[in-house]
Amino acid sequence: MATILDDRSVNLELVTIYEISKILGSSLDLSKTLREVLNVLSAHLETKRVLLSLMQDSGELQLVSAIGLSYEEFQSGRYRVGEGITGKIFQTETPIVVRDLAQEPLFLARTSPRQSQDGEVISFVGVPIKAAREMLGVLCVFRDGQSPSRSVDHEVRLLTMVANLIGQTVRLYRSVAAERQQLQEEKRQLSRQLQGKYKLDNVIGISKAMQEVFAQVHQSAPSRSTMLLRGESGTGKEVIARAIHYLSPRKDGPFIKVNCAALSETLLESELFGHEKGAFTGAQGERKGRFELAHGGTLFLDEIGEISPAFQAKLLRVLQEREFERVGGSRSIKVDVRLVTATNRDLEKAVAKGEFRADLYYRINVVSIFIPPLRERREDIPYLVEHFLEKFRVENQRAMVAMSPQAMKVMMNCYWPGNVRELENCVERTATMMRGDLITEVHFSCQQNKCLTKVLHEPGQQQPVVVVPLERISAPYGAIFAEWDGQGQATGAAPPTSERERLIWAMEQCGWVQAKAARALNISPRQMGYALQKFNIEVKKF
Numbered sequence: 001m002a003t004i005l006d007d008r009s010v011n012l013e014l015v016t017i018y019e020i021s022k023i024l025g026s027s028l029d030l031s032k033t034l035r036e037v038l039n040v041l042s043a044h045l046e047t048k049r050v051l052l053s054l055m056q057d058s059g060e061l062q063l064v065s066a067i068g069l070s071y072e073e074f075q076s077g078r079y080r081v082g083e084g085i086t087g088k089i090f091q092t093e094t095p096i097v098v099r100d101l102a103q104e105p106l107f108l109a110r111t112s113p114r115q116s117q118d119g120e121v122i123s124f125v126g127v128p129i130k131a132a133r134e135m136l137g138v139l140c141v142f143r144d145g146q147s148p149s150r151s152v153d154h155e156v157r158l159l160t161m162v163a164n165l166i167g168q169t170v171r172l173y174r175s176v177a178a179e180r181q182q183l184q185e186e187k188r189q190l191s192r193q194l195q196g197k198y199k200l201d202n203v204i205g206i207s208k209a210m211q212e213v214f215a216q217v218h219q220s221a222p223s224r225s226t227m228l229l230r231g232e233s234g235t236g237k238e239v240i241a242r243a244i245h246y247l248s249p250r251k252d253g254p255f256i257k258v259n260c261a262a263l264s265e266t267l268l269e270s271e272l273f274g275h276e277k278g279a280f281t282g283a284q285g286e287r288k289g290r291f292e293l294a295h296g297g298t299l300f301l302d303e304i305g306e307i308s309p310a311f312q313a314k315l316l317r318v319l320q321e322r323e324f325e326r327v328g329g330s331r332s333i334k335v336d337v338r339l340v341t342a343t344n345r346d347l348e349k350a351v352a353k354g355e356f357r358a359d360l361y362y363r364i365n366v367v368s369i370f371i372p373p374l375r376e377r378r379e380d381i382p383y384l385v386e387h388f389l390e391k392f393r394v395e396n397q398r399a400m401v402a403m404s405p406q407a408m409k410v411m412m413n414c415y416w417p418g419n420v421r422e423l424e425n426c427v428e429r430t431a432t433m434m435r436g437d438l439i440t441e442v443h444f445s446c447q448q449n450k451c452l453t454k455v456l457h458e459p460g461q462q463q464p465v466v467v468v469p470l471e472r473i474s475a476p477y478g479a480i481f482a483e484w485d486g487q488g489q490a491t492g493a494a495p496p497t498s499e500r501e502r503l504i505w506a507m508e509q510c511g512w513v514q515a516k517a518a519r520a521l522n523i524s525p526r527q528m529g530y531a532l533q534k535f536n537i538e539v540k541k542f
């Protein structure tokens, strides 16, 4: 039978549904969320008693939230399927309306009396809570004395809509909780399997490729050999360099890092070798260089492929003779330093082109470890996401933040041109910018998050991930964006939105090192400096 609703009732429905839908998306604390929903219902329906029961793993319906009950009444709210009115609603999957509970034999009076203290009639409306045809629980409302200003039909309709919203939310919470539990269980199993084997503190990697990397790290760390870490930007070369240091006998000594691409040749020289007083204008006192500071420990030279030919010669001498002079000084200084270097350049090509000295290449390439790009070890993604979420929870005291399984699928299917660094930024940015606690796929609006990664194929579809060769893309920063057009063709670059965003994106991918970002964009460092100025982009300092 169709119900005609007056304006007031429609308005009440809309306001109630609106307020409840806002609450339902806002937190991952289910009991808090449900309590708030019942509060809104109780206020809007002007009733003192609202009860919500959910089916438990034990096969019993149990009250999980209620307004207007004492502790004892709340505790007694348990029903088998078919038992009492609540059990009946669950069993028949249909609403039940009782105008006078005192006359209703099904009513068990476990949580509420049959009559009010003043001897007034108590009426009842209960509706099933379902989601995707699965019965989840029962929502009911008790009313003392006077009947509501609205019709019973209207009340059933409103409660059914609210029950549907609750059902969807409960289902989502349960799948998130199950996913989390499964992930934690897998993590536990994995750490049992990996006990004492290939584990590195704070470095996540369960994929075969990363396990291979960890094995190489464990094997090479104890030696004094110079090491070369290779891999795309953001793959974790620095974290691996640190792991090597902390697994070596030098772990109690210093770990000193220098980014060779971030400094001009003269600055790099005085930074690495130090300078004597008066060595150049502004050198008011003597200063130790990073080589000296790293004595007894490890010196990590990042972006080694970027140093000039003249500086390559100077570095080669230090590596051969194990001694050097400070800028402006003549005294030879000997240090005990283990050198770990890193690059994302094709050094062999650079040697072949005469851009990198072959003798230096052989000196630094004693033991080399390749860290694969993230897109080639997608199994690591859920673990990395969880690792970064946990970091976010602790740093921001937001213990409930989590990611929905669907959102995780999106993460798994991204191309991640900026590798783990981009994934980390994306997780942190999304968690910071969203209001509630649950990250869903809608929060990954690329524009909104300035996360320009493209999803290459729909989760679940077995389409290949396409890597477009650099030459095929005309836009200077296009090579990293590629889309599958479903016809077996790689369709060029997905356009990043604006010049400014491209610049910021490149800087973020390159850890805000200007020279690196310039290379990524295929422009000169001078052009990069000009562009940053032109678009008023403030360079972050770390």
Ligand SMILES: Nc1ncnc2c1ncn2[C@@H]1O[C@H](COP(=O)(O)OP(=O)(O)OP(=O)(O)O)[C@@H](O)[C@H]1O
Pocket: 202, 203, 204, 205, 231, 232, 233, 234, 235, 236, 237, 238, 239, 240, 302, 342, 344, 384, 387, 420, 421, 424, 509, 510, 511
């Ligand atoms: N396996 C990993 N587990 C946990 N965090 C990681 C991992 N790999 C990378 N990260 C994180 O990703 C970010 C980038 O890593 P890192 O700086 O080591 O990359 P990189 O290869 O040295 O980059 P670049 O070549 O641009 O210097 C860091 O915040 C790091 O903590």
